[in-house]
Amino acid sequence: MNSNGLLATGEKATLLIVDDTPENLAVLGELLQPEYRVRVANSGRGALRIALSDPKPDLILLDVMMPDMDGYAVLACLRADQRTSDIPVIFVTALDTAVDEHDGLERGAVDYISKPLRPLIVLARVRTQLELKRARDWLRDQNAFLEAEVARRMAENQLVQDISIHALARLAETRDPETGNHLRRTQEYVRILAMGLRDHPGYAAFLSDRNIQLLAKSAPLHDIGKVGIPDHILLKPGKLDADEWAIMQTHAMIGREAIEHAERDAEQPVEFLALAKEIAHYHHERWDGSGYPEGLAGDAIPIPARLMALADVFDALITRRVYKAAMPPDQARAIIAAESGRHFDPNVVEAFLASFDKFLAVAERYGDDEKTLLAKRDRVEGRVRSRAGA
Template sequence: MPGERNPRATILIVDDEPTNLSLLNHLLRSDYHVRAANSGESALRAAASEPRPDLILLDVMMPEMDGYAVLFRLRGNPATRGIPVIFLTALAEPEDEEHGLQSGAADYITKPIKPAVVLARVRTQLENAQARVILKYQNALLEAEVARRMAENDLTQLVSIRALAHLAETRDPETGNHINRTQNYVHILALRLRENPRFAEFLTSRNVALLRKSAPLHDIGKVGIPDSILRKPGPLTPAEWTIMKTHARLGSDAIEQAETDAEKPVAFLILAKEIAHWHHEKWDGSGYPDGLAGEAIPIAARLMAVADVFDALISARVYKPAMSFTDARNLIAAERGKHFDPDVADAFLFSFEQFVAVAEKYQEGDSAEMGEIS
């Protein structure tokens, strides 16, 4: 297991008195690998070199650099800051011990030393250090497992979303790569608008990612539209159009049912429901299904409105040819403040070349089916 130590731990003893060094070496050498230093500077060099000590027994009263200064330097060096230090000193007043522990020492032993006490304290600190290593390793394993499961859950979720979106696509085969394109369009708009004060609070990094994830479900309600209407090779009658428009509510109802079945709220389903329900609303209130206007239309739906309309305009259908990219851009610009939120329309216009790049990347079969820049 990573983090396991040699059975003979290394202990660095630091004292300017040779007699004390000899005594401690004699006491510890049968159970531990012992290194010695007789000054603060030599202690710092020894602590940072191999074999790195597992524990330091540090005298406080030393010339030039006392034990407090040595401990401060040890804690300031990333290579040594984790080594536990026991002060071993003749300073026996309660306030001295309190000061030593407040300085960062793991323990405080007063001289003259009692061998049994020293051995017990050393063993305790080494066991604590080993426990910290094991805990750190276990935490790393746990974090890795959590990350793996989250990635697995995200992948499962994404696959499920795509499967549902493609289910709607099989009912309406002309859409093809429509879900790929609109998903990317929405992402482009979200990134562009996140610095806009009107949208900044909503378009957090998390919500931008959720928008991209949920966008493919915008037309899931088409599954509930009869084939005679959905696949009709021509314009719909007013009665058929009334039925066709119900796909917005059918989609949001289906997603809401999925929310009900879930044990707890699922963030991307909230946005997916908003998009499915209201992406056909218009800024001036003339859209469907609820005739919402302006800020009453959820931001997610406002972004999808531009993405969906642009893609519909540049895509060929049995009842219409594809519009050129430029003509589609001009139409959206003309609907600024009417069909579309003015700022969302502006974001589209600013990002027009990115939209074209996405449209060309995810073409429907022959490029002749897609609009060209006129």
């Protein structure tokens, strides 16, 4: 808005004059119309209706002493309505004591002009308040733009991070022709379990909204260590012997070390990597201490790993492999229930049983396509034959 009362777009600012006396409306209107678009109301209720209509007033000059609804009541209504709360109001009144002015400003008016009116003062006060409003609006728009830009960049960074996570996880998955949509299913299983335990006294402190989000983000990296397992062991169709099994178990340590390297390379701490490291390292631990690689038991096993342990086993049970058929979900459910307190944290099992229908929905939604799995198996086996020939 320039010194002539014009908006930046070239349109005049809109003023609303409110006074129950026609003579006062005429005087102010005649004074202000050369520079501004002027609208008038002769009552408080009329002023509220106009304030909500287009064009919305940029500034309101409001008489205090009016019948039925005085200026104070009008101002209170304007401030209470989000649509009009930011319109600046100047009180124009014959109440000219210091107490009156203090009362008006305290109620939210931006300025106070006493009658009888002095044209130069009115014009100066109006211009000042319109310039201030323009500055406030500009700052608000700039802040809104900056907030939107920050949100956009954060979303972009989040997308890049998520893609990178899945790319790393897929690197491990490409080594195994049998995994299919295992990553996506276990990710959702972990999320379901976390949501089911978020109000449990023993888990609520850890399972905040933020940590649940990070858990789901971290879950696909649980088997990243399999990239370090030789093909003849990872792809063996039959049962592994003792030496092969010992090598296979090292994928937990390899995964932890790979994520630790990523943490060290990062310029600042990355929250989800700490959880991903716990999941990769400990998701084969068992509640009774018979798991690997550390033989942890009970609450010594990190919560993320306890959730992943159940999610991983359930998906393995209900998914077909070259060496076994897919198990019916109800049978897998019974096995997991029987392992409560042995393989799995009893509270996690309880959350699983309470959310079993959600697990089934995820399994159905992200089920494996048989043709895709066969094609993948052919590619992997071809790669192995090629290496063997080399």
